[in-house]
Amino acid sequence: MRHSIAFALQSSLSDFFSAFSIYTDRHFEIGDFIVVGEYSGTVTNISIRSTRLKLLSGEELIFPNKELTSGSVRNFRKLEKRRITFTIGVTYDTSTEQLRKSPTIINEIVKNNKFAEVERVHFTEFGDFALKFLVSYYVTVADYTAYLDTQQNINLAIKEAFDREGIEMAFPTSTVYVKK
Numbered sequence: 001m002r003h004s005i006a007f008a009l010q011s012s013l014s015d016f017f018s019a020f021s022i023y024t025d026r027h028f029e030i031g032d033f034i035v036v037g038e039y040s041g042t043v044t045n046i047s048i049r050s051t052r053l054k055l056l057s058g059e060e061l062i063f064p065n066k067e068l069t070s071g072s073v074r075n076f077r078k079l080e081k082r083r084i085t086f087t088i089g090v091t092y093d094t095s096t097e098q099l100r101k102s103p104t105i106i107n108e109i110v111k112n113n114k115f116a117e118v119e120r121v122h123f124t125e126f127g128d129f130a131l132k133f134l135v136s137y138y139v140t141v142a143d144y145t146a147y148l149d150t151q152q153n154i155n156l157a158i159k160e161a162f163d164r165e166g167i168e169m170a171f172p173t174s175t176v177y178v179k180k
Contacts, residue, residue: 089130
């Protein structure tokens with residue numbers, strides 16, 4: 001009997017200290033978008049025993065507070081800027097002059113975007129199917145929709161600029177030479 005009371009008391013104290021830690025350390029607050037393991041959602045309630053998340057898929061998930069204080073929690077409210085890195089491949093018949101122009105074109109496009117800061121743009125690789133550029137920049141707002149809008153605007157502007165300059169984007173191809 002003593003063991004079961006001690007165990008129940010230990011569990012309750014653990015829940016209480018976890019809730020106290022969440023409130024005092026401010027790991028997250030109601031309204032924050034967090035990721036815990038494979039789950040992501042918005043915090044809707046924090047109580048002494050548990051925290052409730054509204055998942056992106058719509059359902060509610062209830063986490064014991066001790067799980068949230070003993071594991072990793074990613075809090076996107078505290079995200080100030082997001083680093084974006086991607087590659088662009090152009091065809092092997094792109095001229096050297098066009099290759100030299102490309103980083104400048106991409107730099108200007110990113111710089112002219114309201115929520116973007118250029119980190120780097122470089123011709124980095126002779127790939128199997130393409131001459132590749134590494135592009136890296138920061139989106140300076142935490143809002144996910146603003147991030148997606150920024151990425152879309154940059155992608156479209158790069159495509160338009162490359163079309164104007166006659167720079168062709170690459171896709172996997174093979175050239176077969178036949179001897180007669």
